[in-house]
Every structure is written in structure tokens, then in C-alpha cells.
Amino acid sequence: xxxMTYRDALNLALKEEMRRDPSVFVLGEDVALYEGSFKVxxxxxxxxxxxxxxxxxxxxxxxxxxSVGAAMGGLRPVAELMxxxxxxxxxxxxVNHMAKIRSMFGGQTFLPMTIRMPGGGGSQLGAQHxxxxxxxxxxxxxMYVLYPATPADARGLLKSAxxxxxxxxxxxxxxLYNSKGEVPEDPEHIIPIGKADVKRLGDxxxxxxxxxxxxxxxxxxxxxxxxxxxxxxxxLRSLAPLDEETILESVRKTGRAVVVExxxxxxxxxxxxxxxxxxxxxxxxxxxxxxxxxLDVPMPYSRKIEKVCIPQPGTIRQAVTKVMTGKx
Amino acid sequence: xxxxxxxxxxxxxxxxxxxxxxxxxxxEERCAEQYTKGHITGFLHLYSGQEAVAVGATxxxxxxxxxxxxxxxxxxxxxxxxxxxxxxxxxxxxATGVCKGKGGSMHLFDPKLNFMGxxxxxGGQFPISVGLAFAARYRGEDRISACFFGDGAxxxxxxxxSLNWAQLWQLPVLFICENNYxxxxxxxxxxxxxxxxxxxxxxxxxxxxKVDGMDVIAVYRAVKxxxxxxxxxxxxxxxxxxxxxxxxxxxxxxxxxRSAAENEMWRARDPLPNYAKxxxxxxxxxxxxxxxxxxxxxxxxxxxxTFAEESPWPDDGAVWEDIYV
Ligand SMILES: Cc1ncc(C[n+]2csc(CCOP(=O)(O)OP(=O)(O)O)c2C)c(N)n1
Ligand SMILES: [Mg+2]
Numbered sequence: 001x002x003x004m005t006y007r008d009a010l011n012l013a014l015k016e017e018m019r020r021d022p023s024v025f026v027l028g029e030d031v032a033l034y035e036g037s038f039k040v041x042x043x044x045x046x047x048x049x050x051x052x053x054x055x056x057x058x059x060x061x062x063x064x065x066x067s068v069g070a071a072m073g074g075l076r077p078v079a080e081l082m083x084x085x086x087x088x089x090x091x092x093x094x095v096n097h098m099a100k101i102r103s104m105f106g107g108q109t110f111l112p113m114t115i116r117m118p119g120g121g122g123s124q125l126g127a128q129h130x131x132x133x134x135x136x137x138x139x140x141x142x143m144y145v146l147y148p149a150t151p152a153d154a155r156g157l158l159k160s161a162x163x164x165x166x167x168x169x170x171x172x173x174x175x176l177y178n179s180k181g182e183v184p185e186d187p188e189h190i191i192p193i194g195k196a197d198v199k200r201l202g203d204x205x206x207x208x209x210x211x212x213x214x215x216x217x218x219x220x221x222x223x224x225x226x227x228x229x230x231x232x233x234x235x236l237r238s239l240a241p242l243d244e245e246t247i248l249e250s251v252r253k254t255g256r257a258v259v260v261e262x263x264x265x266x267x268x269x270x271x272x273x274x275x276x277x278x279x280x281x282x283x284x285x286x287x288x289x290x291x292x293x294x295l296d297v298p299m300p301y302s303r304k305i306e307k308v309c310i311p312q313p314g315t316i317r318q319a320v321t322k323v324m325t326g327k328x
Numbered sequence: 329x330x331x332x333x334x335x336x337x338x339x340x341x342x343x344x345x346x347x348x349x350x351x352x353x354x355x356e357e358r359c360a361e362q363y364t365k366g367h368i369t370g371f372l373h374l375y376s377g378q379e380a381v382a383v384g385a386t387x388x389x390x391x392x393x394x395x396x397x398x399x400x401x402x403x404x405x406x407x408x409x410x411x412x413x414x415x416x417x418x419x420x421x422x423a424t425g426v427c428k429g430k431g432g433s434m435h436l437f438d439p440k441l442n443f444m445g446x447x448x449x450x451g452g453q454f455p456i457s458v459g460l461a462f463a464a465r466y467r468g469e470d471r472i473s474a475c476f477f478g479d480g481a482x483x484x485x486x487x488x489x490s491l492n493w494a495q496l497w498q499l500p501v502l503f504i505c506e507n508n509y510x511x512x513x514x515x516x517x518x519x520x521x522x523x524x525x526x527x528x529x530x531x532x533x534x535x536x537x538k539v540d541g542m543d544v545i546a547v548y549r550a551v552k553x554x555x556x557x558x559x560x561x562x563x564x565x566x567x568x569x570x571x572x573x574x575x576x577x578x579x580x581x582x583x584x585x586r587s588a589a590e591n592e593m594w595r596a597r598d599p600l601p602n603y604a605k606x607x608x609x610x611x612x613x614x615x616x617x618x619x620x621x622x623x624x625x626x627x628x629x630x631x632x633x634t635f636a637e638e639s640p641w642p643d644d645g646a647v648w649e650d651i652y653v
Contacts, residue, residue, distance in 0.1 A: 029511075029512070029514070030512050030513050030514055033513055033514070033518075033585060034512060034513030034514065034585060037512065055514055055518060055519070056519075057480075057483035057519040057520065058450050058451070058480045058481065058483050058484060058511055058519065059483045059484060059485070061485060062485075085449065086449070086450075089449070089451075089484075089485075123369075123370060124369040124370035124421070124432065125370045125371055125432075126370060126371075126431060126432040126433075126434055126435055126448065127430070127431075127435070128434070128435070128447070128448045128449050128452075129371070129434075129448055295647060297647050297648060297651055298430075298651065300429065300430040300642070300646070300647055301370060301418075301421055301427075301429060301430055301431055301432030301433075301435070302421030302422070302429035302430065302432075302641065302642055303369055303421055304421060304429075304641040304642060304644075305421075305429070305430075305641075305642050305643075305644055305646055305647050308644045308647050309647055
């Protein structure tokens, strides 16, 4: 095992996959000379050169369109969109093209491409730079959506994404880049797409979370353990395909569930997961499912009120208390 | 020595240019300090080095003309007349800020002064400027729309779509590109096939001009001429002002991609001392008079910082306010 940061784990995955497969190349704004605005592509230009590590103009829709074409032409592009917010400028190529091409053309081609995008809120970057858009991507069939919480998962999932022959949206949380964790040394340690991970075993209540919300859920679970409440934490990792079985299995055991999402509540993934729990476990539930979500508001800049809009350990704790006791 | 400044405008106006540039510089440098102290958070993109563009251009416009910009917009707002106290309070995230602490550094807005916003999605302001120009013409208002943007923004689809649109519908938009040669760490010739940005308008038959953006008088003259043309013809016009940001892209960027020699070359062209020298040499202002102005500017910025520090935070309930009318 090595101890490394989420950023370094992603960087390692990129390097390993580029060494392994010469058809893998990286493109995006400021990814080469500047080594990425979050430094995830550090050292890539030096090792792999200008043909494989490419700075692009600020043209998001075309970054993705060119990646689609390159993938159709036999390459394995890994595009970086500087942040998830700018993916909205590329939604035409992502949704109307990338996600449709294989099916629309009767399975005659495939797009082995990955789009990496840092995202999430909490750094006072204001309304246009603090969004959690995971649900937007999950809503669209034809592509996978991954969102790791730990350095080990970051590395293992990114490697899977690059090797997979389907288009993959790969989300990275900006506040996790400096977080550290153990990462297996084996370069073939890959995390399968579509498998959630039970990050903590427990008996009383299941907390379903992903990315930074998993980190907060684990923190709350640890605190509550001292108070006699045993939480099981299911880290989704893969938002699409969603590992329904792992979620349901846990809820069948605990009989209670709290779903934590950083995105807006309305039509968020929490609503989807809650509904699947009701569809399959209604009779077993000891309490209604609770959702902890980002507030349905454009993110304010001021740190005093930004906090209010993003799930905090305190709000997760309240929700767990509520499903355990019926009151806040 | 040939008089470059005298008679371009009355002396008072020429001196005011210096004051506006100085207050802008002082404001930015104090922002850097307040960021380091943790009072300003998030992204902070400073304008130091580019002051001649905001000051010269704003003077070339009418007060009724709309101004739109990107996220490096503190100086454009202040020069237009937005109260520095309320700008600083916005940067501190306080309830007294121009946008009640909800916008932050990248999203200043003051419709009473026709300052129609700082936008942080590169290229977002192009079509909005065109729409404002359309509304102005539709309502028979005598105003044009001035759209500021960087060299990096010209590769967005909205740039091309908006240039075409403004010309097609014959709308009064003045496009002002602040070419500081970099979009974050990418130098303009590495992102644009045609690095001479003003030439790009030929595909839309929009007249364009390149101007020295380190020279406030040159910018003023070019923008004044262009704004009059736009007003007279009701059609778009395009100015490329070449300039330089003395700091990194944002406070998070150490700007290692630029050489010391390049920095020095541009520092030698700093629009403030060079303009001050001209004012003194032509007898428009004395060194002492300029020193008084500098002291006054420092006091304005001091006052802004104190105001921001002492202002209240927004209430938590404010997050639900101002979303719908
Ligand atoms: C759509 C979009 N893509 C990427 C970014 C990230 N970004 C912020 S500023 C910037 C560079 C813009 O450079 P330029 O237009 O030259 O303006 P300058 O910063 O030099 O004033 C980039 C890529 C963004 N904010 N929006
Ligand atoms: Mg620039």
C-alpha cells in the first residue's frame, strides 16, 4: 500500500494507463504546459509529449466533440473539462452526440472515452462555479457516471473508465484533491464500474452517499458509534450504472436509510434512490427514508451562507437521529 | 517634446484618469492583502496592469451605455461609479455588498449605473450584450452595449455566434477585447490559430482596430471614436486592446509560465507611472498634486476595507431570498 492524495492517485492512474496503452491521450484547457488547474495532469507533458498531452482552446463543446471523433476513429481520449460547470457548454456533444452515437447507429461503433471534471461546492466560488451536476449526467442513458470518494477508488475507477469501451463521465470532488488514503500498489488493482462499496458496516441505519458526502457520512458514523448508533455507510462510487443490489441489501439488513446528496434536492439522485428503496423494501422499513440534500438555491458566495446550502455533518446527524427516533 | 495629453480633454479630466487608474490599482493591491488575511475567499482575479483599458474605455462611453465584463471586473465597476465600499463588502461576503454577498468578486452588478454584470463562464457575456443592445434599440433608447472580454474568450462558440448576430441584426454593440496575452497559463498563439484577434472580425464584416491598452489616452480615443461609430450606424465595432496582467491569473496562480524578462518588459510599460510622467512633463499636474490624489485614493480604499470589515454578514434566511421575483 502507498499513502497518497486523491489528486496523486488520479495522476498515477493517468500515467499508468498512458504507459499501458498508446492510444490513450489527454486533452483539455491548460492540461499540458500548466499541468491542469488542479494539477491532476502534472508531469504528463514531460513524460508523454505534445502529441499525447494536448492543451486546447477554451471551447468546451468542441473539446468533447473532438474527443467523440477521436474515439470513433480508434483512440481512447481522456478529456478534462476544467470544472463540471463548464460541461454545461458541452452538453450538446455529451448528450446529443456522445451518449447517443452507439445506439443511434445500431451498435456499429463505440466510443471508448472518458471526460474528467472536478466539481462540487464549498470553496466560495459563487453560483456559476459551485454546482453539483451529477444528476444531470445520471439522467441521460448511454454513458456511465463515476464519482470516487477515496484515493484508492479514484485510481481504480479512473483506470476502469479509461479501459472501458463506453463513454464515461468521471467526476472528481474539488475538496477531496488533498485528502489522503491508502492505495494498493498493484497497477492492475482496478475498481469495477457499477459496484458500490460498503465503507463501514453497521446494524441500525444505512447511509447512502457518494464522493465528499461519503467522507462526511463516515465522520458522522464514527461520532454516532460512540453514542450507540451503528451506521452502515454505502459509498455508491458508480452513479450510473447504479448498484441497486448493494443498497437494497444493506437497507434490508438495517431497516432504515438516509440518503445524502450534494446536488439540489428536486429531482436529485436522492429522490431516485429513495424511490428504489420504497419500491423494494417498503414492508421492511422501520422509518421513512430521509434525504439530506443541497438546498434548492443558486449557491451564494458568502461563506457565512454558503455553508447553509451544502450538507454538513450536523445535517446528516440530524437525519440519522430522525430515522432512529422519529424526531429531530 | 510633443504634447500628447494637453487638449485631448480638459486638464481636470486628464487628471481624473490618473485618479481612476490609481484607485483601481490600490483597490486590487488591497484585495490581495485581504485575500492573504482570509477576509476575501474563493477566486480573486486582479486587474493590476490593465487599468488603462477600463479607465480609457469607460471615459469613451456615455453613462447610459451598458457595460458587461468577465470575472476580472472590479476596476470596470468602480470606474463606472460603483461605490468601492460596496464592492469591497461584496468581496468580503457581507450583506452590504453590491449583490448582498451572494455574487462575490466575479459577479458584480449595478443596474442603476448600467453595469450589467461580471460573468464567470468564459464567453457568457457575449450574447447577453447583444440582447441588451437589441432591447435598447427596440425601446428606442440612445445607448450602446460595451462588452469586455479576454483573449481566451474568443474561441467560445458564443463569440462567433454573437459577432454574427450583432452584425446581422445591426445592433449597437462595442466589443472590447482585453488581450493580456494569456488565458490562465495558455499564451494566445497557443489557443488561437489567428493570434491577431482584431482580424477575426472580417468573417462578420465588423470594423475593428487594435490599440495600445497600456496607454489610457490611446484607449480613450479609440473607444470614443468606436462608440460614436456604433451610435451613429447602429452597428457593431470591435477593439482589441493589448495589455498585461501583472499578477497571476488568480490569487491561486503563481504564473510560472511567464519569463522574468517578459514581466519586466511589461512592468516598464506600467500605465500609471508613465501617464503620471506625461501629466507632469506637460505641466498638467505637479508631482505634489498627484501625490495628493494618491493619498486620497488610499483613503478611499482604506474606508472601503473598514466598511467591509464592520459590515454585517447576511442572515442565513437570505439564501431563500431573491431567487424568484
Ligand atoms: C466556459 C468556461 N471554461 C473555462 C473556464 C475557466 N477559466 C476561467 S478564466 C479562463 C481563462 C480566460 O482567459 P481570458 O479570456 O484571456 O481572460 P483573462 O483571465 O486573461 O482576463 C478559463 C479557462 C471558465 N470560467 N468558463
Ligand atoms: Mg487573457
